[in-house]
Amino acid sequence: MQPSVSIQNLKLDFGSVSVLRDLNLDIGQGEFLVLLGSSGCGKSTLLNCIAGLLEPTEGAIHINGQNVTWAEPSDRGIGMVFQSYALYPQMTVEGNLTFGLKNAKMPKEEIKRRVARAAEVLQIEPLLKRKPAALSGGQRQRVAIGRALVRDVDVFLFDEPLSNLDAKLRADLRVEIKRLHQRLRNTMIYVTHDQVEAMTLADRIAIMKGGVVMQLDAPGVIYNKPANKYVADFIGSPSMNFFATTLDSTREPKVRIAGKDVYLTGYEFTRPGISGDVWFGIRPEHIVTGELADMAPAQFEVAAELAEPMGAETLIWSTLDGAPLRFRVDGQMTVSPGDMIRIGFDPARASIFDTVEELRI
Amino acid sequence: MADVTTTMQRPSPAHASGPKPRRAFSRRNIMIYSILFVLAVYYLLPFYVMLMTSLKGLTEIRTGNIFAPPVEITFEPWAKAWSTVCTGLNCDGLSRGFWNSVKITVPSVFFSITVASVNGYALSMWRFKGANVFFTILIIGAFIPYQVMIYPIVVLLREMGLYGNLGGLVLVHTIFGMPILTLLFRNYFSSVPEELFKAARVDGARFWTIYFKIMLPMALPIFVVAVILQTTAIWNDFLFGVIYTRPENYPMTVQLNNIVNSVTGVKEYNVNMAATLLSGVVPLTIYFLSGKLFVRGIAAGAVKG
Incomplete structure (x- = not known):
């Protein structure tokens, strides 16, 4: 046609x-x-x-x-x-x-x-x-x-x-x-x-x-x-969290975030087998907290810096591995600055880009 | 310290509600109105003297004070100025000049505004190649002193066979009105949203359809401004009138000058004043009738350059 x-x-x-x-x-x-x-x-x-x-x-x-x-x-x-x-x-x-x-x-x-x-x-x-x-x-x-x-x-x-x-x-x-x-x-x-x-x-x-x-x-x-x-970065609000890190694809592909190995199990590679400096991106809405965080493949402990209540949910600003981190929690939860929150995410839902042309890996 | 804070804040009285009351005779109002009053008197006084003098007989003028109202009101000078006062060989008064001025002003205003509005529309909406150069040239025309062009135009008109005709003078007025009117219209049409023009093009309208159906109905205020500007300018013109026409075609301004400046015989101040007022009637009437529209149009045209 x-x-x-x-x-x-x-x-x-x-x-x-x-x-x-x-x-x-x-x-x-x-x-x-x-x-x-x-x-x-x-x-x-x-x-x-x-x-x-x-x-x-x-x-x-x-x-x-x-x-x-x-x-x-x-x-x-x-x-x-x-x-x-x-x-x-x-x-x-x-x-x-x-x-x-x-x-x-x-x-x-x-x-x-x-x-x-x-x-x-x-x-x-x-x-x-x-x-x-x-x-x-x-x-x-x-x-x-x-x-x-x-x-x-x-x-x-x-x-x-x-x-x-x-x-x-x-x-x-x-x-x-x-x-x-x-x-x-x-x-x-x-x-x-x-x-x-x-x-x-x-x-x-x-x-x-x-x-x-x-x-x-x-x-x-x-x-x-x-x-x-x-x-x-353009699509999604608040926008995606990015971490500058290194991708190691020699054996099981993994990246290092905040001193921890995160294995990219289930991640669908566009260009498999690449190692080196990468941007690791994860959307705020794909970060989970509470009991769900305990079941997530990658888990971290972060301190809340700022909370923006929006009614249905609250947006938390924090820092992980030197980079700003935004994620959402339930709107009924009260979070004060300085509170430690347990977060987790599934690396399969992440996006990884090279640092030169910034194209998807 | 306590006193300072109370005077600084000055709280509202306990019963305060609704709009804040304002005093009619505040110091600020007295200042503004007295300045306005002085200025108004300054501009109206000459007009008052003219009006009073034109209503007096010659003997009363010679003996009396110029500010004094007439003891015996007479309309004789007005009648004389209009229909019997002599200028050169003609003794039919200002009426001849009045009709000449009408015959000059109406077509000049019509043609200059018609052409300038199309110019302005084309320059702001249809950015053709070289539009800016064309516009610049046109604007430069507004800065060249008239005196430079007087003689070349005499030659041009002579070659075209228009010298001394009313037609020739109409042509000159139309051309000299072009730069400022084009600027006026271009700026006005530039303030019309471009999307309106685009929408009309998508709707299949071409150059003239857009001009007549979309732009013209929206441009009424600026047309009023242009009519006022041109009517007063052309009606008050003296230079072109005296140069490019023959005595039987002289506009009112030239005739007025000839009446007032005639050196033979007795100076008839009352007739001169009446003649001057008669010449000013047309522009004055136009201002009074369209004052509000004029201000609105000027403001609208000035928004964007």
Whole structure:
């Protein structure tokens, strides 16, 4: 099956600054792809290139098998939703929805039918006669999605659509976007810097840094088996704990942490047999305490330095082997600074990276 | 020590609740209002003298105090200034100049704003190649003194056959309004979110559709500012009017000068004052009618450079 969107050797320079470097990406039909990265990584630039709002320096973009590299945004079969909603302030909601269709000289009945359908899908029928200024943030973003919906396109582009909303509304609309995708089965490309949005929505996540895709995989793989240290550090909150240590693979593979040998039983090596300096990473949520710690293959005793109660759980800051260590305990447990806590983890769930290229071992 | 702390903190009285009461005659208010009053008097006094003088007869002017209100109010000088006072060979008063000024100002304002708004829109939204160079050149134009260009323009207009016509003067005003108006519109359109422009492009709108359907309706305040700036500037213009037109096409300002500065006969102060006030009526009316919009538009245009 041909990919829905295919990006080939895409390069974009702003003057001497290279924003996208030789980027290749294939997005399948009906796939929900999230472009994730910190600000300035080129994710929005890539989306604007796909939309045709920025011209690439080199490379080609195909949508549904058509080469659209030089096509106008409106001729590409895309709909786009922006962070600031970008609703036309002087038009009513209906005017906003129909603007693109009128530009395309579509017959009146067809416009009516499409607006009715979009309004029904997004439940904005009572708002059709209102101006954007009379809508709440969530309603505005729904109208903005509706504007993409009426165009009846194959590919939806979202540019941080939920970043301007408050936390609760963001969670609600996130679910709605997911529901919309399940109902419409369109290809969706979604730019965000929020990893929760990325993890919950995506079929696949592309993590970008400096104009390069660092890893492109399903959310579970990115979380459990990050391809490099940057991805490991970026995904997960609080982020992964790292220890600089030495990997010894001469016999049974092991690392040394705080004077103890930790045997990597069950760890799935990407590149077996390597020895030397490594980063050993373990996620805070994979560190257990209490009775569970006694059963864990690797066990340590650490002093709590700081406790951050979050309700359901408490985040403990501590130090192990000279490196900062974060882990979670039950929210009902009271921890004071200086308390000794017994922790444990399973090295099979760890991530190990070399210190040169910081790639997964 | 104890005294210092109590004066420093000054606790609220026990019954305090709601907004803090403010005294109308605080030292600060007296200062502000007296300065404002002095300034207002300073600017209004000449206007007062003009108005009073224009309503007096000549004998009363010669004998009386210039600040004294007229004993006998007469509208004779106003009528004379409007319809019968002589400038050169014409004796049909300022009315001729008034209609000339209207014929100059209306098309000049219309054309300069139309072109400048499209310029500003194109420069801020459609960053074409060389846009910055083009804009810089345009802005430099605003810094070249008019005097340098007077003679070359005379030659240009002559070659085009427009010299002495109202059409020629309209062209000159349109061109000279371009740098500052383009800057005004460019800055205003730069403050319009770029995503709005992108959304319109995704919706299939092209250059003119975006301009007319999206940008124009949003730019009303800045259009008001531009209309005010241009109307007052062109209405008050003297230099271009006197150079590029013939006597029968002279705008009101030139005619006013000719009336006030005529050296023959008796100086009719009351007619001169009435004529001056008549010339100022149009810009004044525009300011009074659109003061609020003007301030809002100036503020909106100044946000981003």
